Amino acid sequence: MIRTVDSKAGWCGRGDKKRVFENHKPVVCYDKPPAAQVDRAEYDGKRSAALLGDVVQDFVVPKRSAMTWTMQQGDLCRITLVAGSQVGDMNFWNLDNPAERFYSGKTRQLHSSHLSTYDRLWSVLPYLRPMATVVADSIKYGIDADGAGVHDVIGTRCDDYTYKLITGEERWGSCHSYLTKAAKEAGLSERDVHDVWNIFMCTGFTKDTHQYFCKPSPARQGDYIEFIADMPLLVGLSTCPQGDVSTPVGQVVPEELCHPLGVQVFRAK
Numbered sequence: 001m002i003r004t005v006d007s008k009a010g011w012c013g014r015g016d017k018k019r020v021f022e023n024h025k026p027v028v029c030y031d032k033p034p035a036a037q038v039d040r041a042e043y044d045g046k047r048s049a050a051l052l053g054d055v056v057q058d059f060v061v062p063k064r065s066a067m068t069w070t071m072q073q074g075d076l077c078r079i080t081l082v083a084g085s086q087v088g089d090m091n092f093w094n095l096d097n098p099a100e101r102f103y104s105g106k107t108r109q110l111h112s113s114h115l116s117t118y119d120r121l122w123s124v125l126p127y128l129r130p131m132a133t134v135v136a137d138s139i140k141y142g143i144d145a146d147g148a149g150v151h152d153v154i155g156t157r158c159d160d161y162t163y164k165l166i167t168g169e170e171r172w173g174s175c176h177s178y179l180t181k182a183a184k185e186a187g188l189s190e191r192d193v194h195d196v197w198n199i200f201m202c203t204g205f206t207k208d209t210h211q212y213f214c215k216p217s218p219a220r221q222g223d224y225i226e227f228i229a230d231m232p233l234l235v236g237l238s239t240c241p242q243g244d245v246s247t248p249v250g251q252v253v254p255e256e257l258c259h260p261l262g263v264q265v266f267r268a269k
């Protein structure tokens, strides 16, 4: 199939001629290299051992806030919707070297735009190591008719700088500001806050214009996602002030659409 593009504002004399492009089949650039594929039985075993072990942390991140916690290699973390539908924005740092932090973009290339069971979260260059592996996802949303999925590594995190760009108004109260506050309390700085893993968030790109879109989160009370730490971690979680993200950025989000998220860390005996 040949596609033509009407280029009215051409350059270098190409002018008003219609450009013609050959069509090629898409080639998956990073087709799940061996390191991105985990031994499922091994991780199922690690999950069972952790869940049968001790609960070493059990707390709630209040709505419209962020907290950090630490994990040992092999610990399992379960994040649960303890009240209503709510998305979470997550950051990950190597506990021993916070310069090694989560790399959303490369994780997206190595796996896909939305993560689920047996996908991994990768660290930035030059490290490029698995930081954590997803071992359970109660939603299993898949990809819907609009191309949307859940638990994306597309979005960056809501922030007050972009809010001002859209509304012209100053504000303090976004995943970026919450994560920055929590990062500072853990000895880091705003510069250590990075692009997130958007858990429970339903997102995609429009088919016609490839614009980023959100849908209200399909996650409901009791839904959860679990991951196992592949290295000692400092983990940050923000309960997004967009709540279930049924309200476009820039509009007031009703208080009743925002909820806390529960965090439990399990350790094998």
Ligand SMILES: [Zn+2]
Pocket (backbone or CB within 6 Å): 089, 157, 158, 174, 175, 176, 239, 240, 241, 242
């Ligand atoms: Zn947010």
